[in-house]
Amino acid sequence: xxxxxxxxxxxxxxxxxxxxxxxxxxxxxxxxxxxxxxxxxxxxxxxxxxxxxxxxxxxxxxxxxxxxxxxxxxxxxxxxxxxxxxxxxxxxxxxxxxxxxxxxxxxxxxxxxxxxxxxxxxxxxxxxxxxxxxxxxxxxxxxxxxxxxxxxxxxxxxxxxxxxxxxxxxxxxxxxxxxxxxxxxxxxxxxxxxxxxxxxxxxxxxxxxxxxxxxxxxxxxxxxxxxxxxxxxxxxxxxxxxxxxxxxxxxxxxxxxxxxxxxxxxxxxxxxxxxxxxxxxxxxxxxxxxxxxxxxxxxxxxxxxxxxxxxxxxxxxxxxxxxxxxxxxxxxxxxxxxxxxxxxxxxxxxxxxxxxxxxxxxxxxxxxxxxxxxxxxxxxxxxxxxxxxxxxxx
Amino acid sequence: xxxxxxxxxxxxxxxxxxxxxxxxxxxxxxxxxxxxxxxxxxxxxxxxxxxxxxxxxxxxxxxxxxxxxxxxxxxxxxxxxxxxxxxxxxxxxxxxxxxxxxxxxxxxxxxxxxxxxxxxxxxxxxxxxxxxxxxxxxxxxxxxxxxxxxxxxxxxxxxxxxxxxxxxxxxxxxxxxxxxxxxxxxxxxxxxxxxxxxxxxxxxxxxxxxxxxxxxxxxxxxxxxxxxxxxxxxxxxxxxxxxxxxxxxxxxxxxxx
Ligand SMILES: Cc1ncc(COP(=O)(O)O)c(C=O)c1O
Numbered sequence: 001x002x003x004x005x006x007x008x009x010x011x012x013x014x015x016x017x018x019x020x021x022x023x024x025x026x027x028x029x030x031x032x033x034x035x036x037x038x039x040x041x042x043x044x045x046x047x048x049x050x051x052x053x054x055x056x057x058x059x060x061x062x063x064x065x066x067x068x069x070x071x072x073x074x075x076x077x078x079x080x081x082x083x084x085x086x087x088x089x090x091x092x093x094x095x096x097x098x099x100x101x102x103x104x105x106x107x108x109x110x111x112x113x114x115x116x117x118x119x120x121x122x123x124x125x126x127x128x129x130x131x132x133x134x135x136x137x138x139x140x141x142x143x144x145x146x147x148x149x150x151x152x153x154x155x156x157x158x159x160x161x162x163x164x165x166x167x168x169x170x171x172x173x174x175x176x177x178x179x180x181x182x183x184x185x186x187x188x189x190x191x192x193x194x195x196x197x198x199x200x201x202x203x204x205x206x207x208x209x210x211x212x213x214x215x216x217x218x219x220x221x222x223x224x225x226x227x228x229x230x231x232x233x234x235x236x237x238x239x240x241x242x243x244x245x246x247x248x249x250x251x252x253x254x255x256x257x258x259x260x261x262x263x264x265x266x267x268x269x270x271x272x273x274x275x276x277x278x279x280x281x282x283x284x285x286x287x288x289x290x291x292x293x294x295x296x297x298x299x300x301x302x303x304x305x306x307x308x309x310x311x312x313x314x315x316x317x318x319x320x321x322x323x324x325x326x327x328x329x330x331x332x333x334x335x336x337x338x339x340x341x342x343x344x345x346x347x348x349x350x351x352x353x354x355x356x357x358x359x360x361x362x363x364x365x366x367x368x369x370x371x372x373x374x375x376x377x378x379x380x381x382x383x384x385x386x387x388x389x390x391x392x393x394x
Numbered sequence: 395x396x397x398x399x400x401x402x403x404x405x406x407x408x409x410x411x412x413x414x415x416x417x418x419x420x421x422x423x424x425x426x427x428x429x430x431x432x433x434x435x436x437x438x439x440x441x442x443x444x445x446x447x448x449x450x451x452x453x454x455x456x457x458x459x460x461x462x463x464x465x466x467x468x469x470x471x472x473x474x475x476x477x478x479x480x481x482x483x484x485x486x487x488x489x490x491x492x493x494x495x496x497x498x499x500x501x502x503x504x505x506x507x508x509x510x511x512x513x514x515x516x517x518x519x520x521x522x523x524x525x526x527x528x529x530x531x532x533x534x535x536x537x538x539x540x541x542x543x544x545x546x547x548x549x550x551x552x553x554x555x556x557x558x559x560x561x562x563x564x565x566x567x568x569x570x571x572x573x574x575x576x577x578x579x580x581x582x583x584x585x586x587x588x589x590x591x592x593x594x595x596x597x598x599x600x601x602x603x604x605x606x607x608x609x610x611x612x613x614x615x616x617x618x619x620x621x622x623x624x625x626x627x628x629x630x631x632x633x634x635x636x637x638x639x640x641x642x643x644x645x646x647x648x649x650x651x
Contacts, residue, residue, distance in 0.1 A: 009525070019494055021451040021520040022545040023572060025554070164457060170448065177450050178574050184549055185572075282495045282521065283448070295469045296499030297447040 010198020012319035018197035062218035074367035088117035088379030096207035098125035106188035114169030115307035116148025118192030123157035166300035193237025194314035197285030208243025238314035240378035261303035262330035272301035305353035352379035398487035410621025416459035418468025431642035453576030516541035576626030588618035
């Protein structure tokens with residue numbers, strides 16, 4: 001199997017690393033030391049696999065979409081992460097991390113969330129494990145993803161509004177890291193994407209790799225071949241994308257396509273397209289592409305989709321982009337909206353706004369008949385109902 | 395290494411007081427007069443913060459001063475111009491403190507050269523790890539006569555404190571507790587940690603920072619280290635009482651014995 005891992009210091013080429021204040025050194029050293037031995041141990045693997053099956057509902061189906069296939073002239077499959085417990089791929093990672101946190105004897109969990117899907121998945125895993133949790137969420141996001149705030153609270157999580165910056169995912173992440181600095185000993189920080197200092201990007205990628213491994217098996221079963229011609233996924237921090245890409249990196253057949261949030265257009269000043277506009281720098285402890293001024297101040301991003309509204313990108317994606325192993329593109333808010341409506345009306349599946357970006361890019365592609373295309377449908381759209389309603393009535 | 399920081403520690407007998415403030419706060423052009431007022435009022439050393447939009451190790455007070463400084467137009471090129479001006483009038487040891495990203499955009503080499511050229515004596519980059527410093531920076535710091543100041547915390551293991559000591563030339567920034575800047579540290583836990591570090595007989599002096607806000611916390615810190623660093627408390631004072639010579643003198647009077 002082809003896959004991708006950083007070197008022992010956490011670098012994918014020149015990207016990644018661990019640029020954090022000394023206060024976090026002991027925590028990160030502990031994680032770095034233990035994450036691989038723990039997640040590769042038989043007892044962990046067994047417990048993780050069982051929970052993914054019986055609690056999360058894996059494997060999620062790989063659905064052949066007749067309508068998308070007809071529309072685009074290729075065989076289009078949807079990887080149905082929207083059908084997982086809690087409704088997005090985020091749960092794969094939080095179940096993995098909570099099992100790790102328990103083995104490291106952590107007594108409390110903190111997390112950031114953008115769309116609230118990661119927050120809900122953290123609150124769920126914590127309820128399951130009987131560990132208390134605090135979730136930081138930008139105030140703007142608490143408003144636009146309200147149903148998820150209610151869900152987190154019902155699950156017993158404390159939700160703390162992040163009121164700095166643009167009050168979105170970046171700022172929630174800042175607050176979570178500051179909280180971790182202030183409570184290093186017994187607290188585990190469950191990051192929700194392949195971002196942050198080493199070993200987070202690698203750890204989260206490993207927990208999400210189940211998506212791609214299932215795609216490969218399911219495709220074999222359905223079509224006789226294990227490798228699709230294209231895999232598309234939306235790109236916020238990049239966890240669903242790397243999960244879906246995982247077994248296909250470095251094979252010569254599959255073209256990997258990551259779709260960023262263009263917001264109102266990449267030249268509108270209201271965008272979250274980190275690869276399109278970003279320059280190399282450091283955000284949340286890792287070296288990657290980020291949207292910033294000439295002085296190195298991070299620019300507040302914008303996207304209608306809270307889960308993609310982030311000015312950086314996981315270091316592994318910066319590396320895949322620079323080496324040409326993946327293609328990073330972007331679509332606008334409106335294009336994503338249209339794609340979401342289309343799928344709802346034609347297939348009876350209401351996608352989350354995030355994977356609607358991946359769906360929207362299908363329209364910009366040219367396929368040959370017989371091409372096999374997999375779109376990672378990373379989550380369902382319940383949380384986005386008020387935004388969809390507004391769009392319909394505008 | 396021969397620079398103003400090391401000279402200070404060689405020549406000064408009593409406790410050392412270093413004061414931090416964010417350059418360009420509260421006003422863009424307050425940097426130069428504030429340095430003057432502080433040195434007149436008895437500061438031994440000054441740390442000029444260059445602002446970053448997302449300061450991970452800082453509490454609300456410094457987050458806010460950084461945000462305002464950026465809005466006021468503070469940037470590294472501007473700050474270096476102000477420092478040139480400052481150096482015409484004072485010989486007080488000066489450090490720059492900030493995060494790595496603005497330095498990377500300015501250019502790491504260019505940043506260090508500009509520091510040396512304008513008369514900066516040391517640099518504190520909290521998100522630059524020991525390992526990164528060793529591999530990318532160490533030789534250049536030495537060549538340019540700049541002190542790199544590294545942090546230790548209550549959770550830093552002894553062997554790492556030794557490594558940090560070995561790689562430091564100037565002083566070690568002893569963070570008073572597991573906290574971001576501006577917190578109020580737990581005194582009892584602190585005592586044990588201060589004693590433990592003091593008993594290690596490090597080659598570098600230590601200065602204690604984070605949460606030092608009045609004479610008591612200053613003197614307590616000085617019992618175990620060569621002095622202390624005041625940051626958030628000074629910024630809060632500037633917000634409330636302004637940037638005049640008199641205001642600064644009053645603040646220094648509340649800290650110094
Ligand atoms: C459904 C869904 N997809 C994608 C994302 C973006 O995250 P990532 O790029 O890490 O997959 C989110 C984030 O909240 C999400 O909720």
